[in-house]
Amino acid sequence: MITVAQRLQFEDVFPNEKKEDVVYYINKVSKETLLRTIGFCNTNPTTNFDNFFTNPVLQDDIFEKVIRYSKKNNVKEKPILISKYASLKLAEHILSNQKDFLEEPISIDEDELNLFKAFLVINTELNNNQKFDNLNSDNFENLVDLTLTFKFPESDLALFSNDGVEFLKLIYATIYKVDELFKFLNSKDDFVELKIEFLKSFNTESEEEFTKQMKFLFGKLLESKTTENYTFEVDDDTALKFLKSMTSENIKIDEDFTVLKNNPIYFLDEKLFSTVNYFFAVDKFYRSTKFKLKEIYESKEPLKRKYGNFFGFFNKNFSEDFLMKNLLDDIFHKKYFVKKPDTEKELDGEPDYYLRYEKNIFLFENKDVLVSKSLKSSGNIDDINSLLESKFVKDGKKSVGIGQIINSIQEIQDKKFRFDEAVNSDKKFTIYPILLIQDRIFQSPGVNYRLNDWYRSMAKEKLGTNYDKNYIKGLTVIDIDTLIFWAPYLKQKDRHFKEILIDHLKRMETHKKIYASTEQEALYRSNKNLIEQLSSISTRQIPFRVSTEDFVQKFKEVIVD
Template sequence: MKTKKILSKLNVPDVWAVIGYDGIYDDYKTVKVHELLKDIPTLSLLHYITQQINKIVYSFGNQNLQRSMLYETCKYLPKEVRNKIRHFIGKYKSISYIEFYGSTLFMGLALQNFTPHKEDDKELSLCQDEYEATFKAIIYCNQRWTDEQSRDLNIKDKDLDVVSMSLLIDLPIVEFKLHKDFKVQMYKAICFFEFCESDDEYSKYLELFYKDKATKHWQEYILKLFGFFEASLRSQYIKVDASKVKDILFFDQYIVNIQDCKDLWDGHNALKYFRDHFLFKITDDTYLLLNANLLIDKLYQGMKFDFYQSLQGKYKSYPDFNSELATRFSEPYLLYRLMQQIYSDSDDVTMFTGEELKEKGIVGEPDLYLRVGKTLYLFEYKDITLGDTIKYSPNIDEIRQGICNRLCKYGKKNKGVGQLLYNIKRIFQEGLMNELDPDVSYVSKVYPIILTTDRSFSAIGVNALVIQEFSNMIKNNPIYKKVFISLPIIMELDTMILCAKELHDGAIILSDILDEYLLEINRLTPFSTYMYDNYLKKKIPEASEMEFLFGEVLHKIDESKSTQQG
């Protein structure tokens, strides 16, 4: 009870009670976990768990669904176990049975203890006498990851603050919590190929790509690739034409290799492994999709990787290729294009890209300067990753330092909010923009925004940490000007893409939703989660949004699809 009161005062996001092994069974310390799934065909286990994951992937936080899945499982369990489960359900307001991290551990356990499916057995579903063992393994996995998190928290510091606690808990699982929208990946892919067409060097690379992939145009390639995603919406199994060798090769780069799975459970490597191996090959032309989020993520990354491979050694490594794209493509052809799409028709808007400011002689410029009337938005764009060593570290000092090194430096080398504060001071105390934008003198409110491409920066607690650092910076470097400076906000580029049509139409106003986020929602909650809960979760896809994001490209792809079907 005391803990609940403290959490309430801190406005901590809702905490779910995860059903674990030791709350249902008495042998948690002695049970032989590798024996739980013995003799159950691994394909049947993967078939079952992916079915459950697919139920929640588009219904994150749906309590009725979590409860119904538990009740459904109860049918196959002994009466004593059923009673304990019902007691658990009745005791807690918010519960979790099937979730991504525990399910990932479950798949790792199943694959490490691989049991082949009998060739003459056409039934993939679990047998009735296999359900309790499967249930035990699932809640054992839930128990494992919650125990490990608790152990990390207790060992390091009994007085761990709520921001640090949130980071330790959420960073390892943030990428799995919410489903990823295919429209975002399609938008990025189209921007990428249009960049290639417009760039002298990359237009030549594009011809190599066409030749290597045996395709006439990138629109044809996108149609094929997103056809895979469309198939995954109908079934967790994806079937590919076996005669199309290049399609098979594309998928095969993401398949699970049983020889790689010997240490998935004992070495605690499942999560890292499945990020790049999320397909289980059933036959020569059929794959089981283990996690839809990872497929969507790889649709765009997979395109870039395909492109890189077609260049035949022109770059030393894929990271080198990616690093160049971050500079030449990501900021000018993703960020600038998107913001110009949103605000190009507004009369009271003044916008300067970082490139434009640099051309006008401004050094240390913001990545985007956007003034709407008396409101100024300054953007720092971070196309960087946090890195696995930081995300999965149990050392909170290492985690905090890793985040601050990327988002919170002020002084000799400004980064993130440090760069934003540096430019706010120059704008309002040194007149940096007076000549380029005379009406900046009428600005009454400034929003410093860090726009990111890595979902890790939307983990619970990251924005709160950045706010802490920013507050210390501004305390030591006060700005003597009558202008309201908002707390900094970390925003995903993906979120901005999903809201682009509404922002353009004025259905939502950026300053309004930022104010709502800072005033009504606790500062631990990520902005992307706030937008999902309040704007995106119940949003109905409309043709007008597709038209706005993709325009003529969409029509050409539709024409190509009709031609192929005809």
């Protein structure tokens, strides 16, 4: 369910006590407790105010304070103390102030109470950052705004608190994308130095060694998820060097955890390590790789002269023309699928990927979009809407994403489509527009709903009498990780992809009336309907799971008989 639980603040629990900053409290906690807390919170997200303390007397006292506050302020949902976001903020403070910590604890009670207060202070700061002044006045749109405000800033961590399936998917997709990246870097002599220096940044000398160490770490993380053991011991010198490349003694506070993302591993002693966040650790090998490659690329003048701006080069040459095209060609590999012809030079307004099967047309626009760290952490609905509009609708006077899709639909409806003459006949075709995104943050609840709302309005206005909702379907926003994860299922039957799109669009575009005999039942059904409409396609249930054999095959380099 989509729930908006209140974060406990310092004033809620200790209304008569002066609040200090986070560092004040963690400086009263022993170093070992602090370092272990990072990994513990990452592995045990259910820790809350009612199970935080070892001492039952102290636990009961805190519990009573929270209950008293909740009753006084009519707080119906159970408040939360620790979120993924709060855990990362605490990790930043701990890892950036290690030299000042106590070597020995004053007492277990003191350690736990000061940690508890540190979390409360962090929650106060996080709550103050969220702005609700400009929420949409319409009732349902207000709920969309509220969902985006709460969920968008945290969606690059995980969409759900129970993130096991998301984590499996991330590992599966990351292995695939890293493999494709190496194929791309091996495809031209121009990229040899780029690959060599990239490997060196991980203290590895070969693609094979890099892949082996990456998969070994992924295996350890999966083991940790299962056992809830958040520390790992490593004796192999090569593995230690590899892990050391992902650590830093110069952690700094940053609104988007930039330094933590680049250094997701930390050591408790010489050979004992843990991770600040499972998703950051996996993202280090692809999502964060883009910035390491940019750093190397910018030092290579011949590459810049030949290929221009790094992000233009990476997004077009790799994300679109290599990663996306290879994946979609593999999924839709049968000869009777009609695709746009290959040309030496891309034509103006050309779809990023085009597919026709029988009387169905699938129009893909690929978007590899960066979100500024200030926007992600702002919690401001106006900023989020402005980002969605500029990146996926129109950037100044230039149509992007949705705008390009509508232009292609207009060409098809006007019987002037340049990339498939067969659709310029008198036949009726059903068109499925698809926005393929490279970053999972745009699978945040409410993003597809809002973009589809804008797309429908624009399509009606531009197409006029040619607009027919029965043949021009709603917009589907799907991330490339989901396509990678679903690829085996999509290849089983030609109809599977269309069926998933139809089911998703029906759920997203259907407004259900609520009939209930009690207020509690009405609230339950309202929330259920909200989930149905605002959920991304990546969270829809499909009759498929990656087989154990297929998943295990991804780790063949590190499996020991």
